[in-house]
Amino acid sequence: xxxxxxxxxxxxxxxxxxxxxxxxxxxxxxxxxxxxxxxxxxxxxxxxxxxxxxxxxxxxxxxxxxxxxxxxxxxxxxxxxxxxxxxxxxxxxxxxxxxxxxxxxxxxxxxxxxxxxxxxxxxxxxxxxxxxxxxxxxxxxxxxxxxxxxxxxxxxxxxxxxxxxxxxxxxxxxxxxxxxxxxxxxxxxxxxxxxxxxxxxxxxxxxxxxxxxxxxxxxxxxxxxxxxxxxxxxxxxxxxxxxxxxxxxxxxxxxxxxxxxxxxxxxxxxxxxxxxxxxxxxxxxxxxxxxxxxxxxxxxxxxxxxxxxxxxxxxxxxxxxxxxxxx
DNA sequence: GCGAACTAACCCATTACTTCA
DNA sequence: TTTGAAGTAATGGGTTAGTTC
Numbered sequence: 001x002x003x004x005x006x007x008x009x010x011x012x013x014x015x016x017x018x019x020x021x022x023x024x025x026x027x028x029x030x031x032x033x034x035x036x037x038x039x040x041x042x043x044x045x046x047x048x049x050x051x052x053x054x055x056x057x058x059x060x061x062x063x064x065x066x067x068x069x070x071x072x073x074x075x076x077x078x079x080x081x082x083x084x085x086x087x088x089x090x091x092x093x094x095x096x097x098x099x100x101x102x103x104x105x106x107x108x109x110x111x112x113x114x115x116x117x118x119x120x121x122x123x124x125x126x127x128x129x130x131x132x133x134x135x136x137x138x139x140x141x142x143x144x145x146x147x148x149x150x151x152x153x154x155x156x157x158x159x160x161x162x163x164x165x166x167x168x169x170x171x172x173x174x175x176x177x178x179x180x181x182x183x184x185x186x187x188x189x190x191x192x193x194x195x196x197x198x199x200x201x202x203x204x205x206x207x208x209x210x211x212x213x214x215x216x217x218x219x220x221x222x223x224x225x226x227x228x229x230x231x232x233x234x235x236x237x238x239x240x241x242x243x244x245x246x247x248x249x250x251x252x253x254x255x256x257x258x259x260x261x262x263x264x265x266x267x268x269x270x271x272x273x274x275x276x277x278x279x280x281x282x283x284x285x286x287x288x289x290x291x292x293x294x295x296x297x298x299x300x301x302x303x304x305x306x307x308x309x310x311x312x313x314x315x316x317x318x319x320x321x322x323x324x325x326x327x
Numbered sequence: 328g329c330g331a332a333c334t335a336a337c338c339c340a341t342t343a344c345t346t347c348a
Numbered sequence: 349t350t351t352g353a354a355g356t357a358a359t360g361g362g363t364t365a366g367t368t369c
Contacts, residue, residue, distance in 0.1 A: 146360070168345065208358060211338075342359070
């Protein structure tokens with residue numbers, strides 16, 4: 001897979017709940033957005049809204065774009081991200097929480113209730129597909145095993161937990177969570193509950209999925225960074241090798257041409273008219289002229305950079321060189 | 328105002344399980 | 349059929365910040 005890392009301002013396009021998503025309509029999604037930086041702790045207010053971070057985000061573009069759902073194409077009509085549905089003017093309808101008796105009874109392991117809050121983000125969701133009592137067939141392409149898992153999920157959850165059951169999320173669930181993650185990498189409690197309800201999962205599962213997803217994102221970012229630093233290191237090593245070689249050559253040149261040794265100057269320039277070399281000392285701020293008649297070498301700048309011919313910077317220096325040479 | 332206790336949310340390392348070559 | 353690697357859901361501990369007393 002080809003990876004491309006781009007740094008830029010991306011988070012502004014992605015808002016939460018109250019603003020539309022500004023994905024280009026006929027263009028591929030902007031890739032894999034990493035914002036905010038996971039190296040930083042967020043304040044609780046930021047956690048609560050999952051937006052409004054003033055820190056410039058880091059965008060990681062993973063190419064080719066992973067085959068996750070696009071808002072225009074996916075998810076299917078029965079799987080709408082609540083905030084997207086609301087923002088994009090989808091056919092959202094008021095959710096009657098009484099449709100989810102099992103959910104209100106269960107309501108997740110975090111002990112929060114979502115049934116009665118008038119401000120709950122749950123209410124305007126389009127909830128066409130499933131309820132907590134496990135009508136797993138509505139996930140469409142879910143296979144038999146997944147259906148069995150979904151049907152047995154509630155009972156498994158209520159067991160004493162002696163054995164750790166690992167439930168595989170269905171493709172639709174994963175895609176839906178992925179799409180949500182693209183919009184915001186953290187969830188507030190209401191969003192978490194809403195997602196859990198829509199996906200027929202426990203809030204804890206949604207929470208864990210987002211945690212693991214953030215961890216995977218960070219891991220990918222680390223790999224990209226590592227690769228980038230590796231290339232930087234290789235480039236610098238090569239550059240260092242080249243400079244060392246150049247330094248050796250210059251030292252050899254100096255030893256074979258002793259007159260260079262007398263020069264405190266770091267810059268040698270040649271007067272194009274008299275063909276004399278002028279040295280511009282940076283330490284003494286004094287210009288001296290060396291007769292170049294017997295020398296066949298080109299004037300060079302004695303530095304650790306690539307040697308190059310130096311023109312006289314201006315006529316004043318050239319006149320000064322003439323003056324010193326003639327005196 | 329200050330600090331201890333509590334809580335919630337998160338990150339991180341790790342485990343446990345599933346899938347696939 | 350077996351097996352090891354990779355992927356990932358889940359767990360537990362630690363940290364941080366907000367709230368309450």
